[in-house]
Amino acid sequence: MKNLIRKAALPLALSLAMFAGASIAQSTAPASAMPASTAPAATKTHAQRRADEVEQQITSLHTKLGITDAQSSQWDAYAQAMRDNAQKTGEAFKERAQKMSAMNADEVMKSYAELAQLHADNMQKLSSAFSTLYAALSPEQKQTADDLFRNRPMHHPSARGHKGSKPASASSTASAPST
Template structure:
């Protein structure tokens, strides 16, 4: 019976691991990301490394899009939504992980469904925050944003990450830099 549950849980756990990595990446504020960047890489937790990665993506997008002071209110709300979503998701994943050994298959599926619903709700919040940013972008910034969001694998939970290292968006200006993942 245990082997059957384990075999059924593996695909679910792999999906959750991919989702968790993206979500946990957004769990800290810029101040805590800056302080964690000073810590040696070997002593950083997975959550700290992922938070650093989100902060890097936020900074890279900010630079690529050339966000102005006039656009900072909308941009800051978008970046904070990313962080808030990640904090909530990280907590949910930790809670689920602590209960996993006592869950039966039905509980595992229900908890996965709850995480998937939370992710969908969070993406709606992030989409709304992005719409506010996009509405105040200049035509050139919109062109860069369009290229950033079109040149990615949509199923990889990489919104805001850019695209493959070394490639540039076809319609983005040559002065834009590609964010690293």
């Protein structure tokens, strides 16, 4: 029985890990792009909290990179890709969760494959938008981006600011934002 539970839990655990990585990857836009939230944090939905996290990441990266007015169109495209990826990923996980109790093992595995494909597609879109932005950065901004992305663990709790976690190696962090 324990073995069966482990086998069934693996796709779910991997999905959650992928979602965490995807959500972390979305990072950065001007403060003016932040939605005005009036609801207390305790009453916000998961989607609202996730959108707020993405906006915080966008704002933080925008500040750290020192995006200029001349770079705003490239920046805006990158930030929008992060927002879109987070929204699509959230919707996909919500839909999967709603169907999970009625899914058989084959359908669970297929749904995980669909999530993995969505993650890959989102990363391609994000990477493309970032390449355009990166080309418009000054040498100093590129160095800052290189440092930030090289030292940013994407699938590690410290990427979300958890205390007591160790950073991942450079090889595991080279991809920076995911979804």
